[in-house]
Amino acid sequence: MATDKPVLIAGAGIASLLLAHSLRRSNIPFKIFERDASFVYRAQGYRLRLSAEGLDAIESVLGPETFQRFWDACGKTLGRGFAVLDAITGETISSRPSAGPAPPAAPPGTTGPSQALVSRDGKVVGIARGTMRKLFAEGSEEHIEWSKDVTGYERTPTGVRAIFADGTKSIEGSLLVGGEGIRSKVAKQVSGGRLKVFDTGARGIHGQAPTGAFKGLGEGVFILKDDTRPEGAISIITNVRPGEMNDPDVQFGWTMVGRPGVIRPPEGEDINAVVGKPVADIAQRLTQNWHANFKPLFDQMNVNEAAFWRITCSSPSGVPEWPNDARVTVLGDAVHSMTPAGGNGANTAVRGAALLGRLLGEAGGWKEGLTEAYEREIRVLGSEAVKASYQTAKGEFGIEIDEERTPVV
Numbered sequence: 015m016a017t018d019k020p021v022l023i024a025g026a027g028i029a030s031l032l033l034a035h036s037l038r039r040s041n042i043p044f045k046i047f048e049r050d051a052s053f054v055y056r057a058q059g060y061r062l063r064l065s066a067e068g069l070d071a072i073e074s075v076l077g078p079e080t081f082q083r084f085w086d087a088c089g090k091t092l093g094r095g096f097a098v099l100d101a102i103t104g105e106t107i108s109s110r111p112s113a114g115p116a117p118p119a120a121p122p123g124t125t126g127p128s129q130a131l132v133s134r135d136g137k138v139v140g141i142a143r144g145t146m147r148k149l150f151a152e153g154s155e156e157h158i159e160w161s162k163d164v165t166g167y168e169r170t171p172t173g174v175r176a177i178f179a180d181g182t183k184s185i186e187g188s189l190l191v192g193g194e195g196i197r198s199k200v201a202k203q204v205s206g207g208r209l210k211v212f213d214t215g216a217r218g219i220h221g222q223a224p225t226g227a228f229k230g231l232g233e234g235v236f237i238l239k240d241d242t243r244p245e246g247a248i249s250i251i252t253n254v255r256p257g258e259m260n261d262p263d264v265q266f267g268w269t270m271v272g273r274p275g276v277i278r279p280p281e282g283e284d285i286n287a288v289v290g291k292p293v294a295d296i297a298q299r300l301t302q303n304w305h306a307n308f309k310p311l312f313d314q315m316n317v318n319e320a321a322f323w324r325i326t327c328s329s330p331s332g333v334p335e336w337p338n339d340a341r342v343t344v345l346g347d348a349v350h351s352m353t354p355a356g357g358n359g360a361n362t363a364v365r366g367a368a369l370l371g372r373l374l375g376e377a378g379g380w381k382e383g384l385t386e387a388y389e390r391e392i393r394v395l396g397s398e399a400v401k402a403s404y405q406t407a408k409g410e411f412g413i414e415i416d417e418e419r420t421p422v423v
Contacts, residue, residue, distance in 0.1 A: 018379050019173050019372035020045045021114065022187035024193030027052075028062075028143065029346035029363035031150035033191065036075045036371025038154055046154070047176055047184065053147055061140045061253060062266045064088065066133040071368035075298070076276050084149050089136040089255035091233060094135050095108040101240040101249070104305035132296040138235055140253050142267065143360075144361055147318070164192075165199045167342060176200075188380035190342045191420035196326050198348035205336035209344065211326050211351045211423045215274030217285065218323035218354065221295050222265040227314040228254045230307030238299075238308055244413065246273035249298055251354075252311070268311055269352060270297060272413040285322045293320035326351050326423055330404040330415055332397035343385040345370060350396030351415070355406035363397040366392050372419030 019036055023030045024046035036140035037044045064072075073081045090180050092262070097109035130380045151158070163179035167190050174182040192200025196211040239249040252268040270277065279285045280292055294317040301312045328351045370388050377384055407413050414420075 015102050018043060018188055019188040019253045021380065022174065022176050022184055022190045023047070024149070024190065024192050024198070024200050024349075025193060025346075026147070026158055026205050026347065027193060027310070028146050028150060028345060028360060029367040030193035030366055031147055031154065032072065032075055033345065033371050034157065034369040035080075035114040035152075035374060036149055036155045036368065039075070039077065039297065040375035040378075042374055043155075044157055045184065045187065046158045047162035047164050047178070048158060048160055050178075051161050053144065053151070056179075056368070061089070061142050062146065063131070063140045063253070063357040064133055065358065065361045066123045068364050069133055069139065070178075071361075071365040072277070075364075075368050075371055080152070082150075084141075087145055088139050088141045089150060089253065090135070090139055091235060091255045092255055093329065096131055096235045098239060099308075100237040101301070102242055102307060103302045104307050105240065106404070112202065138253060141254075146235070146360075164194060166203050167200060169339075169341060176327070178216060188341070189312060189374075189385070192348045194346040195347045196351045197305060198344060200342065201344045201348040202344045205334070208334040208336045208351060209328070210417075211328055211347075212351065212415050212417070212420045213422040213423050214325050214327055214407070214415065214420075215275075216325040216353075216407075216411045216413050217272060217277040217279075218266065218325055219277060219293055220319070220321050220323055221294070221312070222267045222298055222316045223311050223314045224316075225261060225264050225266055227310035228252070228266050229259065230305075233259075240263075242302065243276065243300075244304075244365070246276040248272040248276055248351075248409070249410075250311075262379070265316060269323070269354065270300070271411055274298075277322075279322055282298050285324055287391060289318075289321045291317050291320070291362045293322055311395070324423070325353055325407075325411065325413070327353050327404055327407070327413075327415060328400050329417055331417065332401065333393045335393070337385045340382055340385055340391060343370070343381075343388060345392075347391060350400050352403035353407035353411065354403075355410050356403045358399045358401075362396060369395075 020043035023046045026046050042275045067392045098107040124198045133139045164176045165179050166177045168175050173186040174190045192198045201209045231254050233254050235253050237251050250268045250270045258264045352359045
């Protein structure tokens with residue numbers, strides 16, 4: 015690699031790792047600082063659905079050979095297509111084939127457009143977040159420093175240093191990219207607090223179960239809705255993929271979401287610290303009256319992989335402007351966190367990573383004006399995605415954000 019000062023990247027999420035892959039291909043040095051101890055430190059087995067735009071961005075960074083391996087690792091679903099089912103009776107509320115030019119209709123009670131499920135080859139494409147991280151990280155492992163919690167930065171006359179929770183500092187870098195998620199300290203510092211992530215009050219649970227537990231559904235993308243609960247509705251979304259139904263070593267995932275107040279961690283517990291059996295117990299209790307075709311998803315779930323999810327969202331009014339810092343910028347959820355409605359969070363993140371990587375590659379590394387050009391584009395891309403996600407989630411999850419009163423993360 016070149017001997018110039020490295021690009022410093024806070025966080026080893028999917029956007030940060032894709033950016034690192036782009037930098038490595040462009041022979042630009044980098045360092046990644048991740049607060050976790052390893053890739054498997056926390057449960058992260060839930061799947062991400064990839065749009066055509068997301069796949070295009072990933073392919074542009076990985077190149078033909080690596081992208082082929084990534085594509086082979088993705089699950090592809092066609093079959094029945096998309097269906098909304100009554101979780102109690104098992105009856106179909108609405109359905110349509112996944113193929114075709116029009117996106118599926120939004121589930122009853124929702125507002126705003128639904129994202130088209132199909133992305134390539136007339137199929138719904140998805141991959142586990144953990145698998146995506148490992149594939150993106152290939153070749154960059156030696157540049158990741160684990161258990162390094164970035165809490166801020168300091169500018170130097172010719173660069174920038176990351177500051178860690180223990181008070182130590184990184185080597186000097188040419189650029190610092192805050193990609194450490196919704197609690198990004200880099201984002202808060204560089205934007206002067208203008209970048210905010212709101213806690214919507216809604217919660218989710220991620221779970222996994224053996225393929226045999228999904229036989230009552232068949233192939234397709236499904237939303238199971240339970241509107242009978244007096245405290246508020248809950249639903250799950252899952253993608254049952256062909257070719258794997260009879261493989262006992264494969265697990266399919268599901269994601270449960272509920273209106274504010276419905277899904278709660280045990281009394282007094284931090285939602286980020288509770289994983290495994292306590293979370294599985296809550297999921298099983300919430301679904302105890304569901305139809306027999308769906309019960310195996312919870313009765314047979316992999317208890318160790320159960321994890322809560324705090325549903326957050328950046329400013330629905332749009333990604334704000336802040337005084338540009340030529341040496342510091344932000345990426346992924348740190349700049350445009352969004353609800354799961356529409357399934358566009360990861361797709362927007364990888365598009366941002368591809369954009370920033372391309373600009374750095376074309377410039378041969380950092381240069382004046384680069385972060386300003388990147389932020390101008392990511393502000394538009396992020397604002398559009400967050401707004402669409404929020405409008406759909408208002409109806410689907412019953413959330414409402416008042417940017418003056420809603421708590422921030």
